Amino acid sequence: MTEPPLEVAIHATPLLDRHRALGARMTTFSGWEMPLQYRGILEEHRAVRERAGLFDLSHMGELFVEGPDAGEALSAALVSEPPRLAVGRAQYSMICAPNGGILDDLIVYRLAEERFLVVANAGNTPLVSDLLAQRIAPHRAILDDRSLAMALCAIQGPRSIEIVAPLANLDVASIHYYGIAEGVVAGIPALVARTGYTGEDGFEIFVETARAGELWDALWSAGRAHGLAAVGLGARDTLRLEAGMPLYGNDLDPGVNPFEANLGRVVRLDKPIDFVGREALRRIAENGPARLLVGLTMTGRGIARHGYPVFAGERATGVVTSGTLSPTLGRAIAMAYVAPGEAEPGTIVAVEIRAARVAAEVVPLPFYRRPR
Amino acid sequence: MVPQDLRYTRDHEWVRLAGDLATVGVTKFAADQLGDIVFVELPAVGASVAAFATFGVVESVKAVSDLFSPLSGVVTEVNPALAGQPELVNSDPYGEGWMVRLKVADSAQLADLLDPAAYDQLIAEV
Numbered sequence: 399m400t401e402p403p404l405e406v407a408i409h410a411t412p413l414l415d416r417h418r419a420l421g422a423r424m425t426t427f428s429g430w431e432m433p434l435q436y437r438g439i440l441e442e443h444r445a446v447r448e449r450a451g452l453f454d455l456s457h458m459g460e461l462f463v464e465g466p467d468a469g470e471a472l473s474a475a476l477v478s479e480p481p482r483l484a485v486g487r488a489q490y491s492m493i494c495a496p497n498g499g500i501l502d503d504l505i506v507y508r509l510a511e512e513r514f515l516v517v518a519n520a521g522n523t524p525l526v527s528d529l530l531a532q533r534i535a536p537h538r539a540i541l542d543d544r545s546l547a548m549a550l551c552a553i554q555g556p557r558s559i560e561i562v563a564p565l566a567n568l569d570v571a572s573i574h575y576y577g578i579a580e581g582v583v584a585g586i587p588a589l590v591a592r593t594g595y596t597g598e599d600g601f602e603i604f605v606e607t608a609r610a611g612e613l614w615d616a617l618w619s620a621g622r623a624h625g626l627a628a629v630g631l632g633a634r635d636t637l638r639l640e641a642g643m644p645l646y647g648n649d650l651d652p653g654v655n656p657f658e659a660n661l662g663r664v665v666r667l668d669k670p671i672d673f674v675g676r677e678a679l680r681r682i683a684e685n686g687p688a689r690l691l692v693g694l695t696m697t698g699r700g701i702a703r704h705g706y707p708v709f710a711g712e713r714a715t716g717v718v719t720s721g722t723l724s725p726t727l728g729r730a731i732a733m734a735y736v737a738p739g740e741a742e743p744g745t746i747v748a749v750e751i752r753a754a755r756v757a758a759e760v761v762p763l764p765f766y767r768r769p770r
Numbered sequence: 771m772v773p774q775d776l777r778y779t780r781d782h783e784w785v786r787l788a789g790d791l792a793t794v795g796v797t798k799f800a801a802d803q804l805g806d807i808v809f810v811e812l813p814a815v816g817a818s819v820a821a822f823a824t825f826g827v828v829e830s831v832k833a834v835s836d837l838f839s840p841l842s843g844v845v846t847e848v849n850p851a852l853a854g855q856p857e858l859v860n861s862d863p864y865g866e867g868w869m870v871r872l873k874v875a876d877s878a879q880l881a882d883l884l885d886p887a888a889y890d891q892l893i894a895e896v
Contacts, residue, residue, distance in 0.1 A: 439831040723808040
């Protein structure tokens with residue numbers, strides 16, 4: 399056995415004592431000490447697919463952008479077009495460098511005509527906060543970085559609505575997928591979003607950090623009768639991978655552009671305001687991406703992991719960015735960048751696993767789609 | 771308390787020596803730390819392994835870990851059940867979750883391994 403690398407935690411989740419009481423194994427992720435697993439990744443994964451899971455996502459960054467030109471300011475800063483959002487709706491977005499490289503992937507929520515919430519990945523939050531502040535400066539909008547002041551709990555899985563509805567003073571069933579509403583949950587002022595990172599129905603509930611413990615306790619008590627499980631970052635990763643959702647740092651990084659990551663649909667090249675990365679992204683869109691993010695299922699024996707090389711015959715064609723044994727499918731799945739000529743579903747490639755070439759097939763994403 | 775009839779490596783493998791035949795696996799501590807084990811890669815029967823060299827790989831959902839052989843020898847048997855049921859390493863690490871059997875060249879190498887008390891102390895310090 400080999401030991402994992404050490405990373406230093408700078409922030410502790412406000413729910414640390416809850417996790418310890420539940421017997422969590424903790425890990426350091428993006429500078430935060432967070433739960434990796436409680437009862438086991440497979441058990442937690444299945445709980446979310448079959449019933450419901452409760453996640454502490456206090457590490458995520460919450461950046462509020464407000465002002466008469468908040469929408470336009472975000473439109474100039476990001477690749478998507480937030481002014482087209484209706485109040486109470488959300489969109490997936492990215493913030494890019496001038497060369498089109500992805501600096502973070504984000505969710506943008508429109509809370510009011512002149513008020514937006516941008517949720518950033520923990521490890522990127524300081525950078526995104528600084529860049530947003532710079533990029534919106536010419537516009538009538540201000541940034542309020544409330545990342546440490548706000549906590550986030552997610553409840554995901556088919557029973558989520560039954561668990562959240564009785565605690566909320568608003569009709570959570572009427573919140574659309576990728577929608578958000580302000581209300582009170584378990585007596586706590588909250589933003590309730592119907593978003594997630596698991597491929598299941600569910601909610602992400604933002605509250606003040608000081609009240610995160612109360613929210614967690616209320617959700618936990620309400621969920622017991624529904625088979626709610628506490629779920630750590632380990633199962634969060636297997637759930638998002640089955641759902642075909644990229645993870646920043648694994649599948650996305652500054653060396654990758656949205657078209658390569660199969661996220662070209664998010665980029666609004668023709669929006670009425672100039673935005674950072676537009677020129678480079680227009681060129682990439684015209685010339686076509688140099689490589690493409692695809693799904694792989696291993697047809698040979700072995701599990702592809704981040705960094706393993708991918709071959710088409712004897713030619714190196716790319717690299718695996720995420721891989722695991724899919725708990726739902728019972729087989730090894732992965733995401734990889736490959737040359738556009740190898741990106742078509744049905745293409746047979748090989749992943750190099752410990753010096754052996756193991757066969758894999760390019761498949762459409764996602765690997766898992768929830769039954770409706 | 772770890773089983774008293776075994777010897778241990780600092781990398782959390784165990785070995786049970788009977789005559790010149792050694793049975794090797796990973797400890798309960800290792801299996802717990804790894805979490806749900808989903809894949810075990812073992813050498814072929816007839817392969818030679820050297821003490822403290824890697825002889826295979828164990829993978830949990832999240833991570834890949836090398837397996838280190840406690841002793842030098844020739845592989846006489848690998849646990850056939852682990853191909854289909856790698857979770858046996860979690861549920862019964864000292865029994866049905868065994869990994870390989872070796873015909874050992876030099877049983878004096880046992881002296882280089884940790885006794886149960888020393889291994890107990892090692893895992894208490896982690």
